[in-house]
Amino acid sequence: MNENNKLPGHIAIIMDGNGRWARKRSLNRIRGHIEGVKSVREITEECASKHIKQLTLYAFSRENWSRPRIEVELLMRLLKRYLIKERPTILKNNIRFTVIGRIDGLPKDVQREIEINIEESRHNTGMVLCLALNYGGRTEIVDAAKRLAKEVKDGKLSLEEIDEETFKNYLYTSEMTDPDLLIRTAGEMRVSNFLLWEISYTELWVTPVCWPDFRKKHLEEALSDYAKRERRYGGLIE
Ligand code: FPP
Numbered sequence: 001m002n003e004n005n006k007l008p009g010h011i012a013i014i015m016d017g018n019g020r021w022a023r024k025r026s027l028n029r030i031r032g033h034i035e036g037v038k039s040v041r042e043i044t045e046e047c048a049s050k051h052i053k054q055l056t057l058y059a060f061s062r063e064n065w066s067r068p069r070i071e072v073e074l075l076m077r078l079l080k081r082y083l084i085k086e087r088p089t090i091l092k093n094n095i096r097f098t099v100i101g102r103i104d105g106l107p108k109d110v111q112r113e114i115e116i117n118i119e120e121s122r123h124n125t126g127m128v129l130c131l132a133l134n135y136g137g138r139t140e141i142v143d144a145a146k147r148l149a150k151e152v153k154d155g156k157l158s159l160e161e162i163d164e165e166t167f168k169n170y171l172y173t174s175e176m177t178d179p180d181l182l183i184r185t186a187g188e189m190r191v192s193n194f195l196l197w198e199i200s201y202t203e204l205w206v207t208p209v210c211w212p213d214f215r216k217k218h219l220e221e222a223l224s225d226y227a228k229r230e231r232r233y234g235g236l237i238e
Contacts, residue, residue: 006227010054012202015039016126017186017210023190024210030074035212039080041089044129044179046216048093050223054128054176058194062102062136079133083113090117094126100172101135102143130176133206137196144170161192173198183219185211203229 008082018032021059025031040057047055059079065072090097097117104111105146114133147170151157157166168174178198182191191199228235 003046005192007050007052008203008225008226009052010051010056010179010181012056012058012179012182012195012199013043014058014182014184014192014216015211016184017123017190017191018212020186020212021212029071030078031077032076032210032212037078039211039214040082041086043219044086044095044127044217045089046219048127048129052127054130054179055177056100056130056176056195058135058192059131060133061099061133061193062098062134062139063193065134068182078108080107080110080113081096083110087117087120090121090129091124094124096124097121097123098130099133100130100140102139103133105134128176132194134171135194137191137193137204139191140172141171141197168224170196171197178202181205181222182220183207185209185214201231201233203231 013061016038019029019034020032022032024031040059060075064075067075097120097189099114099118103114104116116215142158146169148157148162148167152159152162158231172196176198178200179195179202182195182199184191184203184204184206189206203226205216205225207222209218
């Protein structure tokens, strides 16, 4: 079990393997995504009850648009249903809902539900639940660079003022701390364009378990492994 003082403040998750989970059972891929929502619910409630400060879930990447149109449509429908259905649970658990990514590229009806969740949970003081939607790490950095360049062009910022601290202020995640722990399900050893800037010193934990099977006990495994890690940030431990 974990020592409480070594719980990660911010957990980010690449929820992978919904398709493989479905294929193994000769089911349609979308059934994998539907089951995946159950894991989202369980892991969110578990993190909130453990007083994790932030949970960031990679729910839809910029690259995911290249999937068959029907899968993208069903994912958007699932997302909308999730946003509506989970609203009372989010509020009941004192969770503050937020998003990162190019939200204006999502269907209008999905954007509306996102806005409602953000607005209604605005004053909550518990865990922050952040969904990465239409998100790409490189896009995030490019978007930040563009906004920064504009400020320089408009004379609001000088070149000398640009350092890592300043740059961070232009990212989607400017108000957030960097993830302490990044969990990836379904075994792939890559970061898939997720939070590229923010995971510089994040501890990685990969499990072969597919996302729809990922439950509390797997989260516990990740947390006890994290508790044993020695974080050095490039320095030395005495
Ligand atoms: C990866 O599985 C998962 C996704 C592309 C999206 C994650 C979406 C969900 C968990 C459901 C919707 C989420 C919310 C928050 C409502 P994959 O399809 O890439 O699996 P595969 O690699 O096995 O094909």
